[in-house]
Amino acid sequence: MRNKGNSLTRKILLLVQGLPYFTIENLQIIDVPPYQLRIALSRLEERGEIVRLKKGIYTSAKYVEHIRARGTDATFLEFIATKIYPPSYLSLDYVLYENNILSEVPFGLTLVTRNKTYTVHNQLSRFIYHRIKDELFSDYQAVRKNGYVYYKADKVKALFDFLYLRKNRIFSRGLAEELRLNLEVLSQAEISRLKEYIEREGSKKMKEIFRFLF
Known part of the structure; x- marks a missing residue:
């Protein structure tokens, strides 16, 4: 179960790393139920790998690092x-x-x-x-x-x-x-x-x- 969760969070990070911001709708191409996406997003936020801009809107920590470096x-x-x-x-x-x-x-x-x-x-x-x-x-x-x-x-x-x-x-x-x-x-x-x-x-x-x- 943990491996499946890690696999899902990796998929999300790969999908959003080049986006200035994203919502759960951007992740619908990942074929899992929305509640699993929300759990994965919560875990990524806790780990500091994504930043919640407001409820339902996020950006990735890597994207923020990228624009700061530029x-x-x-x-x-x-x-x-x-x-x-x-x-x-x-x-x-x-x-x-x-x-x-x-x-x-x-x-x-x-x-x-x-x-x-x-x-x-x-x-x-x-x-x-x-x-x-x-x-x-x-x-x-x-x-x-x-x-x-x-x-x-x-x-x-x-x-x-x-x-x-x-x-x-x-x-x-x-x-x-x-x-x-x-x-x-x-x-x-x-x-x-x-x-x-x-x-x-x-x-x-x-x-x-x-x-x-x-």
Whole structure:
């Protein structure tokens, strides 16, 4: 029985070693009942040979070692962040910090989603998803890098998302200043585009926040 179990775990590792992530559905070509696959995955996780990204989604430890050796682990994290809880795109604090608009290091990768707000914490990082209404889930860009394709806001859309999710808490110029946003990095064209997003959203609160900041 133990030999059969070891044989199954070896088959799984061979099958997934080149995949950036996998689910139990990817293992259906192995002709065993799903409950046996789940037992094997649990054993592999206990042995540190696979990493659970969230319930039902995994990557192999060898794949993680491989991308770290190549120096592409940051890109992999961005890619995997959008796969853990789709549909989603990178935005908010993570993108603002990357573009020097925020100076405080974010506690993980921040994303916008159409789904309910959600947080995942695994061995690789923390992934924080904030819900935004469907009509504002837009204007992100496709990133193609190191063989991965995923979605990410630029700094203007990330700033809009950041302000929108705080619009009920920013009701004075002083509170806007407390955000400590470095808006000097924005060009006039980017400020105009932010204003366009705010005009499209249409609320008095967002227009007032824009006046507080600019």
